[in-house]
Every structure is written in C-alpha cells, then in structure tokens.
Amino acid sequence: MRKPLLTTGLAALAVVALAGCGASSTPAADSTDAATEWPESITISLVPSVEGEDLAEALDPLTTYLSENLGIEVNGVVASDYAATVEALGTDQAQVIITDAGSLYNATERYDAQLILRDVRFGATSYASVAFTNNPDKYCDEAPAMSTYAASGIQLSYCNGIEEAGADAVGSGPAALDALEKITDGTKVALQAATSPAGYQYPVVAMREAGIDTDAGITQVPVEGNNNAVLAVANGDAEVSFGYWDARTTVTEEAPDVAEKVVAFAYTDLIPNGGVAVSKSLPADLVEKLTTLMDEYADSSEEAATVMFDLVGLSDWTSETADEEITRYGEILAQFSN
CATH class of the missing domain: 3.40.190.10 (Periplasmic binding protein-like II)
Structure with a gap:
C-alpha cells in the first residue's frame, strides 16, 4: 500500500458497503427451489477500525439500513483478527467477510469461498x-x-x-x-x-x-x-x-x-488490497445482488463516500477482483508461513 491501511479497516467497511445498497426483496417464501431461497439473515465478520462507542455508533445505522434494503436481517460480528474472519466463514458463523488479502486467499483455498470485491484506495486495488x-x-x-x-x-x-x-x-x-x-x-x-x-x-x-x-x-x-x-x-x-x-x-x-x-x-x-468474500452456501442471486449493491455503494451518495473513507480509508469497491493477484500473494505468504 501506501501503507497497509488496507488491513485495519476493511471489516467495518463491509457493513458500510452493504448498507448503502438499493432496495431488494427476498424471493418468495413458497419457492419450490430451496437452493435459491434466501436465508432469513446473514452475518458479516469483520475487524473494525474503530472501537467502543464509536463502533456501535458507526455500525448500528449501517446494519439497519442494509437489512432494510436487502430485505433480510444483516448482523455484524467483530473478529479478533483477520484469521478469525476466515474461521468464522469456514464454520458458517459468518457468510460474508471483509478482510485482508492473505485471509481472502485462505478463505478461497480452504473453504471454497467466492471473492466478489476488491478494496479500492486512491483508484487502485493494489500497490x-x-x-x-x-x-x-x-x-x-x-x-x-x-x-x-x-x-x-x-x-x-x-x-x-x-x-x-x-x-x-x-x-x-x-x-x-x-x-x-x-x-x-x-x-x-x-x-x-x-x-x-x-x-x-x-x-x-x-x-x-x-x-x-x-x-x-x-x-x-x-x-x-x-x-x-x-x-x-x-x-x-x-x-x-x-x-x-x-x-x-x-x-x-x-x-x-x-x-x-x-x-x-x-x-x-x-x-493486492483486501476485499470481500462470501460463503459458497449463499444463493447465487443473493451473491449477485450483494456484489452489485456493495460495488455501487460509494457512488450512492456523498455521505456514503465520506463514511467509507473516514471509517476505513477506502474510496470504493470494485467487482474487478484480479484473482491472480490474490493467488500470487498466497504463494508469497506460503514462503514465510514458518
């Protein structure tokens, strides 16, 4: 980066981006295809860049707004570190993680997670x-x-x-x-x-x-x-x-x-900067909607852009994930794993 600012605040941003989404509705409850039914709730695991009262003040309105716009309950869970976000996804305690590049690699390799977004800082997804x-x-x-x-x-x-x-x-x-x-x-x-x-x-x-x-x-x-x-x-x-x-x-x-x-x-x-990954358990149409909403969040209002930058130091997300950069990062991390 630039310094690795990317890592300390990605998590809180997850909620931010999701929160800025446009209106959406849950598929009909009487759907005959269980594979396409949306869950009643999803959980986002993240490592916040703020603490204490500031954290609650920042996240509560965002998760509420996100829940209203997705039509399902969205919960935010604070992880102790980035590795914990991966384990939360692997045990289905969370279905969405906002995390650093190394954890994105581990999530995709170990739990077949889907990388859906990359963090953008000053117009770049990597440094x-x-x-x-x-x-x-x-x-x-x-x-x-x-x-x-x-x-x-x-x-x-x-x-x-x-x-x-x-x-x-x-x-x-x-x-x-x-x-x-x-x-x-x-x-x-x-x-x-x-x-x-x-x-x-x-x-x-x-x-x-x-x-x-x-x-x-x-x-x-x-x-x-x-x-x-x-x-x-x-x-x-x-x-x-x-x-x-x-x-x-x-x-x-x-x-x-x-x-x-x-x-x-x-x-x-x-x-690579970090980004957002989702569990393979989520329905494809929910993942598609979630990706679109988060991708468009920074442009949804001046307030949204300000929140993203002030809260986690990001200027945007992008669905151009450049997976090969994450893979290369994983290869390099493996050389220092011991």
Whole structure:
C-alpha cells in the first residue's frame, strides 16, 4: 500500500458497503427451489477500525439500513483478527467477510469461498513495494528524474524508467527488478518485520529471484515501519530499503530533502488490497445482488463516500477482483508461513 491501511479497516467497511445498497426483496417464501431461497439473515465478520462507542455508533445505522434494503436481517460480528474472519466463514458463523488479502486467499483455498470485491484506495486495488537507495550511481542506469506523486502533490525522484519524467507517477510494478542484482555482498538493506508485505515479504522474494542471498549475502538493518525504512536510507544507515509506494511522503517533515536523497529505483510485483468474500452456501442471486449493491455503494451518495473513507480509508469497491493477484500473494505468504 501506501501503507497497509488496507488491513485495519476493511471489516467495518463491509457493513458500510452493504448498507448503502438499493432496495431488494427476498424471493418468495413458497419457492419450490430451496437452493435459491434466501436465508432469513446473514452475518458479516469483520475487524473494525474503530472501537467502543464509536463502533456501535458507526455500525448500528449501517446494519439497519442494509437489512432494510436487502430485505433480510444483516448482523455484524467483530473478529479478533483477520484469521478469525476466515474461521468464522469456514464454520458458517459468518457468510460474508471483509478482510485482508492473505485471509481472502485462505478463505478461497480452504473453504471454497467466492471473492466478489476488491478494496479500492486512491483508484487502485493494489500497490507496489518500492526499492529505495541513496546511491543512484550504483543502482540507476541514468540520472534520476522527478515525477509527481499526485495523492500528495509532491515531486519525488525515480530512475530506471519506472516513472515518466515530469508526469504523474503511477507506481505500477513489477519494474526494473533486474536492478536488484546490483546489490552486492554485505550491502546494508533495511527491512521491516517479516510480516510486512511491502517492507519484507515481496522485497525478499524479489531479491531471491534476482540471485541475492537474503540471509548471508546482505547485512539486514531491522527497522519498524515504512517511514523508518525511508529514513534509514536518507540518514545513511542503509544503502537500500523497501516500503510501500510512496512511503517517502511520510517523512517530508523530518527529511525535507528526501526527494533528492532517496531515489526509487525498482518496483516489486503488485501487492493486492483486501476485499470481500462470501460463503459458497449463499444463493447465487443473493451473491449477485450483494456484489452489485456493495460495488455501487460509494457512488450512492456523498455521505456514503465520506463514511467509507473516514471509517476505513477506502474510496470504493470494485467487482474487478484480479484473482491472480490474490493467488500470487498466497504463494508469497506460503514462503514465510514458518
């Protein structure tokens, strides 16, 4: 991401999106096809981004509105963590989960869940991890050029053609990963916690695929957070670091010259945002209606758009799920499962 904001608030959003749906009615009670009958209620398992009274205030009107528009009772259940959302779906304690990308993968693999929506932040459903350096002479094929990070209106330096000079940066990977081959033995590389997709997992996989021994071939410099990954390079504590695109915007006060001192020279494979998955037990027509309603929620009113952004940091959902990105994420997670 950008930082993984995607993970902390997806859950509460589930209710938000469903709540903004248009009117719908339950299939006739005397239907002869039991497979198409809608349940009297569904439960959404989520990890909220708010707590206590704020949580109740945020969710109660949304679940009520959702229930009225779907014509069935919609309940929200708070999960202790993202893994718990998967188990809730697997035991049928929940039929809808709003969760992170890793949990989406586990739900589809273990319980045959259906991925129906992906989270959208600033127009994107995924983000790259960026390789940063303070030594462009070593890692750049040409002099760094400036491009604009539109979300903040800040100009930042890029090289190896990963961005177009003078244009808005797009942060699309993978790009220039062969430049990682220039990391020599003993190079100080700042890495975040092993659970961080952008700060550790995707960069380590990319370095390994470039022939780098990430255990013995580099000097790992442990850092906490994307801002500190950038500062490690800015301050000379490491020659290379990794963080979400574009983490340099988080340190402009501490390092006002970060655009010149820290150059982005490569992008990893794209890291997917989280999203929404549903149980295979739900009728197909309910899933279709649910998907449509959630997909359209952000555009349903100014209030809906504000609620989505303020509550969970999302700008939209999309039914363009890009399942292959989730699959790739699962493959990378498997390399760090132990």
